[in-house]
Amino acid sequence: MMAEIEARLDAGYQVHRLFDASQRDSVEAARSDIRAVVTGGGTGLTNDWIDRLPALGIIAVNGVGTDRIDLAYARQRGVHVTTTQGALTDEVADMGLALILAVLRRIVEGDRFMRSGRWQAGEQFPLGSSPRGKRLGILGLGQIGRALGTRAELFGMAVRYSNRTHYHDVAWPHFSDAAKLAADSDVLAVCVAATPDTRRVINGAVLKALGPQGTLINIARGSVVDEDALIAALRDGTIAAAGLDVFENEPAIRKDFLDLPNVVLMPHQASATIETRRTMGNMVLASLDAYFTGKRPENTVN
Numbered sequence: 062m063m064a065e066i067e068a069r070l071d072a073g074y075q076v077h078r079l080f081d082a083s084q085r086d087s088v089e090a091a092r093s094d095i096r097a098v099v100t101g102g103g104t105g106l107t108n109d110w111i112d113r114l115p116a117l118g119i120i121a122v123n124g125v126g127t128d129r130i131d132l133a134y135a136r137q138r139g140v141h142v143t144t145t146q147g148a149l150t151d152e153v154a155d156m157g158l159a160l161i162l163a164v165l166r167r168i169v170e171g172d173r174f175m176r177s178g179r180w181q182a183g184e185q186f187p188l189g190s191s192p193r194g195k196r197l198g199i200l201g202l203g204q205i206g207r208a209l210g211t212r213a214e215l216f217g218m219a220v221r222y223s224n225r226t227h228y229h230d231v232a233w234p235h236f237s238d239a240a241k242l243a244a245d246s247d248v249l250a251v252c253v254a255a256t257p258d259t260r261r262v263i264n265g266a267v268l269k270a271l272g273p274q275g276t277l278i279n280i281a282r283g284s285v286v287d288e289d290a291l292i293a294a295l296r297d298g299t300i301a302a303a304g305l306d307v308f309e310n311e312p313a314i315r316k317d318f319l320d321l322p323n324v325v326l327m328p329h330q331a332s333a334t335i336e337t338r339r340t341m342g343n344m345v346l347a348s349l350d351a352y353f354t355g356k357r358p359e360n361t362v363n
């Protein structure tokens with residue numbers, strides 16, 4: 062979290078940092094008194110930890126993903142789980158669009174080209190491709206998927222989506238599954254929540270359906286994509302390119318990604334702007350404040 066948010070946490074609470082190995086002993090000593098945990102969406106809290114904290118009453122997630130928390134178990138234990146729902150929608154959608162443009166317009170490749178002196182040496186840079194007229198398939202039409210679709214339309218993209226619920230308040234065509242959506246998309250953007258149902262839903266068959274001109278964008282979670290299949294598809298031309306903000310085993314990502322020229326990589330930064338992280342931090346503080354003053358935190362999701 063931002064230093065200013067951590068400072069406010071420290072001012073209001075006695076904080077033990079579970080991620081800091083040097084605090085292991087003090088965390089252990091305080092374990093039975095710990096009443097709240099603050100964590101990230103991609104980090105969560107295991108049931109083992111929930112069991113090890115008998116006084117726990119709230120897990121405040123600095124994010125919207127709850128895939129690393131067993132919500133039902135927390136509920137059964139009487140533990141509120143809160144998120145920063147709504148706060149990061151625009152930021153994450155912006156990252157989706159940024160990755161689309163970065164791939165189509167070869168932004169990162171251009172930067173590498175310049176730095177290696179190839180432009181100066183008279184070499185031609187390859188043409189990019191236009192978003193206009195391209196079909197954008199959105200897997201998961203939640204708040205973020207919708208915000209990405211709205212942006213993409215402004216860039217002339219033709220939006221379609223696949224989602225468990227078929228929404229009638231959007232004019233975008235609905236597809237019943239990821240493979241059908243991929244087959245009718247030039248760019249496939251993964252915006253779906255990570256659940257057991259969506260685990261590795263982007264598999265070899267979906268990538269094959271996306272095809273050799275296709276681009277995969279992932280701003281959701283690494284677990285939604287079969288990374289072996291993705292690496293193979295990027296390597297053998299089954300798909301053209303990818304823009305990825307999330308990975309299965311963050312931050313220890315597969316080294317293969319680093320060797321692939323046709324992928325743009327970001328270190329899980331979609332919500333990471335000063336403004337949005339400040340809003341998120343304030344929401345975490347508000348959830349803690351509500352809990353510790355005996356109110357039901359507003360953004361409880363379980």
Ligand code: 8YV
Binds near residue numbers: 101124125149
């Ligand atoms: C954050 C996220 O990067 O909201 C989520 O689920 O993954 C991201 O917004 C993460 O929560 C870090 O705190």
